[in-house]
Amino acid sequence: MKTSQKVAGATANYVDERTGAAKWLKKNLTKVFPDHWSFMLGEICLYSFIILLLTGTFLTFWFDPSQREVIYNGSYLPLSGVHMSAAYDSTLHISFDVRGGLLMRQIHHWAALIFMSAIVAHLFRVFFTGAYRKPREFNWLIGVGLLTFGIVEGFLGYSLPDDLLSGTGIRIAEAILQAIPVLGSYLAFFAFGGPFPGTAFIPRIFIVHVLLLPGLFLALITVHLMLVWYQKHTQYPGPGRTEKNVVGYPLMPVYMAKAGGFFFVVFGVTAFLGAVASINPIWLVGPYTPGQISAGSQPDWYMGWLDGLVRAAPPLETHAFGHTISWNILIPGLILPGILFTGMALYPFIESWITGDKREHHLLDRPRNAPNRTALGVMSITFILITLANGGNDIIATHFHLTINGIMWFTRISLFVLPPISFVITKRICLSLQRADRDLVLHGRETGQLVMMPNGEMLEVHEPISDAKKWTLTQHQQPGALPAPLPASATVGLKGKLRARLNRANATQVPAPTLTDLKELGDAHH
Amino acid sequence: MPDQEIIAERHELRSEEIDRDDLVSTFKERAETTGLGRRSLIKRTLGVALGLVGLSPLLLLRDSGPLPKKYFDTTNWSKGTRLLLDPAGTPIKASDLEVGAVAQILPELPTGTERTLENTGKDAVLLIRLRPEDFNLDPQRLSWTYQGIIAFSKICTHMGCAVALYEQQTHHLLCPCHQSTFDVTRAAKVIFGPAARPLPQLAITVDADGYLVAQQPFTVPIGPSFWERNSSNG
Ligand code: HEM
Ligand code: FES
Numbered sequence: 001m002k003t004s005q006k007v008a009g010a011t012a013n014y015v016d017e018r019t020g021a022a023k024w025l026k027k028n029l030t031k032v033f034p035d036h037w038s039f040m041l042g043e044i045c046l047y048s049f050i051i052l053l054l055t056g057t058f059l060t061f062w063f064d065p066s067q068r069e070v071i072y073n074g075s076y077l078p079l080s081g082v083h084m085s086a087a088y089d090s091t092l093h094i095s096f097d098v099r100g101g102l103l104m105r106q107i108h109h110w111a112a113l114i115f116m117s118a119i120v121a122h123l124f125r126v127f128f129t130g131a132y133r134k135p136r137e138f139n140w141l142i143g144v145g146l147l148t149f150g151i152v153e154g155f156l157g158y159s160l161p162d163d164l165l166s167g168t169g170i171r172i173a174e175a176i177l178q179a180i181p182v183l184g185s186y187l188a189f190f191a192f193g194g195p196f197p198g199t200a201f202i203p204r205i206f207i208v209h210v211l212l213l214p215g216l217f218l219a220l221i222t223v224h225l226m227l228v229w230y231q232k233h234t235q236y237p238g239p240g241r242t243e244k245n246v247v248g249y250p251l252m253p254v255y256m257a258k259a260g261g262f263f264f265v266v267f268g269v270t271a272f273l274g275a276v277a278s279i280n281p282i283w284l285v286g287p288y289t290p291g292q293i294s295a296g297s298q299p300d301w302y303m304g305w306l307d308g309l310v311r312a313a314p315p316l317e318t319h320a321f322g323h324t325i326s327w328n329i330l331i332p333g334l335i336l337p338g339i340l341f342t343g344m345a346l347y348p349f350i351e352s353w354i355t356g357d358k359r360e361h362h363l364l365d366r367p368r369n370a371p372n373r374t375a376l377g378v379m380s381i382t383f384i385l386i387t388l389a390n391g392g393n394d395i396i397a398t399h400f401h402l403t404i405n406g407i408m409w410f411t412r413i414s415l416f417v418l419p420p421i422s423f424v425i426t427k428r429i430c431l432s433l434q435r436a437d438r439d440l441v442l443h444g445r446e447t448g449q450l451v452m453m454p455n456g457e458m459l460e461v462h463e464p465i466s467d468a469k470k471w472t473l474t475q476h477q478q479p480g481a482l483p484a485p486l487p488a489s490a491t492v493g494l495k496g497k498l499r500a501r502l503n504r505a506n507a508t509q510v511p512a513p514t515l516t517d518l519k520e521l522g523d524a525h526h
Numbered sequence: 527m528p529d530q531e532i533i534a535e536r537h538e539l540r541s542e543e544i545d546r547d548d549l550v551s552t553f554k555e556r557a558e559t560t561g562l563g564r565r566s567l568i569k570r571t572l573g574v575a576l577g578l579v580g581l582s583p584l585l586l587l588r589d590s591g592p593l594p595k596k597y598f599d600t601t602n603w604s605k606g607t608r609l610l611l612d613p614a615g616t617p618i619k620a621s622d623l624e625v626g627a628v629a630q631i632l633p634e635l636p637t638g639t640e641r642t643l644e645n646t647g648k649d650a651v652l653l654i655r656l657r658p659e660d661f662n663l664d665p666q667r668l669s670w671t672y673q674g675i676i677a678f679s680k681i682c683t684h685m686g687c688a689v690a691l692y693e694q695q696t697h698h699l700l701c702p703c704h705q706s707t708f709d710v711t712r713a714a715k716v717i718f719g720p721a722a723r724p725l726p727q728l729a730i731t732v733d734a735d736g737y738l739v740a741q742q743p744f745t746v747p748i749g750p751s752f753w754e755r756n757s758s759n760g
Contacts, residue, residue, distance in 0.1 A: 030532075249528075
């Protein structure tokens with residue numbers, strides 16, 4: 001035996017005698033992971049989070065989370081002698097005087113953008129394939145939590161440097177607090193330790209940004225992954241894949257190699273962006289002061305939709321009995337986002353209430369086979385994209401020579417009109433795709449070859465598709481045929497009627513071809 | 527690297543019926559041994575104690591900041607306060623401002639009071655000079671101007687950003703945060719965007735030395751709204 005093998009054996013023995021890990025490892029080294037490109041999205045979240053932890057920790061070595069006033073005398077000459085907070089001063093120091101500091105700041109910020117994008121993309125994958133269905137509702141809830149905390153974490157992150165842009169963001173956050181009925185002024189004073197901007201806020205959000213939320217992320221991500229491990233991954237439908245098995249590649253070596261390699265790809269891409277693409281050059285805008293502002297103020301994209309909603313809000317305030325309620329802040333800033341996120345969190349439960357489906361699902365849906373869900377998803381995306389675009393209305397106006405007024409009215413109207421339209425269109429597309437699937441199974445693939453029959457008739461040759469493909473296209477159960485019709489008792493009352501109505505809408509499907517269909521067709525041909 | 531897919535069976539997540547029943551009975555049995563079920567005093571005390579722990583943040587976080595009192599209603603402007611140019615800090619005469627010009631203004635603070643960011647966040651004012659005939663104001667508001675010079679709080683009534691962009695041709699003030707637009711000729715009436723109230727106007731005049739001063743404090747609270755804001759004055 002080679003020495004290296006001996007050492008490895010001895011180490012393994014040492015560890016196992018103390019932990020009994022061998023049994024668990026033996027079982028799990030061959031654990032099966034289904035394979036699909038869209039399963040990488042969750043991995044990107046994880047890897048970019050690790051990058052955030054590493055680069056963020058580096059930044060904490062020099063970042064001074066303090067709003068104490070200092071006079072700048074670092075190497076960026078245009079700001080020499082300017083009064084600023086220690087937070088801004090130390091961010092300049094990291095950017096110009098710490099070796100690798102600017103690179104780390106930029107990687108940190110790029111990683112944050114990638115983190116949030118990956119979370120959203122991962123969420124879409126889970127939504128459109130129905131992966132959140134029983135038994136995976138907990139992971140859906142954890143995911144919604146991670147998205148929400150991610151938005152907060154990112155906002156707090158870019159609030160830390162205390163430059164003119166981030167101070168403006170904090171100013172707006174304070175106004176939202178202040179607008180909360182009854183408690184507002186108190187909440188604002190407690191959060192800021194007195195009047196805005198004060199000297200307490202940045203130290204406080206710093207500890208939330210680097211300790212509380214990262215700790216929460218770690219805990220949630222751990223539970224998330226443990227559940228994935230224990231419940232086993234879902235898989236796309238195909239021959240040999242059932243609700244009872246899992247088909248894919250073993251952890252060792254295939255999945256390990258893929259995941260490990262992919263980590264370096266994500267790290268590489270993020271580092272490359274950090275190295276070549278400038279992001280948040282805080283020295284250009286100067287330190288925060290409440291009396292100034294820079295034109296074209298833009299938050300990071302994951303906050304942009306909120307900004308867009310706020311911009312589109314009509315100027316509504318209620319003045320009564322010596323009190324003021326700012327609907328123009330409360331509706332776009334708290335009420336609508338609250339409704340959206342609650343709806344998102346509850347969606348798995350709402351869907352199973354509508355369909356009456358309480359079974360486990362490990363085979364993913366092809367989005368076309370769940371037209372209502374897919375249409376609802378596209379509708380939500382449409383809504384968010386409109387608000388996101390409106391969040392940049394000033395930039396769009398100057399670039400495309402449009403009036404802000406025009407964009408605002410476009411936004412206000414389309415927020416109500418376009419989502420329903422996109423719902424209807426998506427649903428139709430899904431049904432057409434189902435029809436196309438049906439034709440494909442029953443009549444085969446169009447080959448584009450024309451043949452002339454002896455009687456002069458021209459026919460296009462259709463080539464039957466493979467049995468595997470036929471299986472994939474027909475394996476799904478259609479909701480209409482599910483525990484429906486709902487028991488009569490479940491459809492009484494307003495709630496029951498609503499449920500029955502939604503259940504019926506859900507059952508509109510193009511019937512998937514059955515064996516009988518195929519046979520009849522075959523008989524007709526012969 | 528092997529490229530052969532392999533198949534594994536899924537295990538059922540739900541525990542066996544017998545294990546579930548076992549759990550319930552074991553739990554009941556264990557709970558029984560504590561005798562807690564019969565000792566309602568202990569249960570109640572425990573409940574109250576936990577409730578108090580839940581309420582404790584209210585008490586513990588009380589020192590995270592002072593009470594706002596009248597903070598949001600007041601600024602450092604009062605009768606006779608001189609207008610100082612920001613950042614120079616020098617007083618300003620009407621003749622220093624040409625028609626069409628804009629100046630950033632802060633109040634002269636009583637000696638001993640330091641200029642802080644908190645002050646600036648409430649006190650910042652924009653001074654704009656128009657031709658007097660461009661105004662479209664009621665007589666009272668007109669009397670708050672001086673030779674075509676008009677002063678507004680610079681803090682947006684929407685969410686508190688600095689309303690910094692002035693369009694000379696249209697006499698519009700624009701807030702870059704959410705594009706609320708205010709018409710200077712009509713006492714900063716909101717003509718576009720989410721802001722619900724005009725920028726508060728500061729009444730100005732000149733003192734014996736010819737320097738611009740405030741006639742009186744702002745008549746309404748400046749900046750974004752808040753629950754206690756009494757809007758009967760606008
Ligand atoms: C999910 C996690 C995180 C997100 C989304 C995030 C996001 C951000 C963003 C957008 C910034 C502004 C950077 C800039 O452009 O200047 C920032 C700054 C900062 N972050 Fe994070 N961050 C995360 C995790 C962490 C962690 C785990 C740490 C430390 C342990 C950390 C430490 C810092 C520090 C010290 C700064 C301020 C320094 C500077 O801006 O240069 N962050 N963060
Ligand atoms: S803060 Fe001025 S428009 Fe919103």
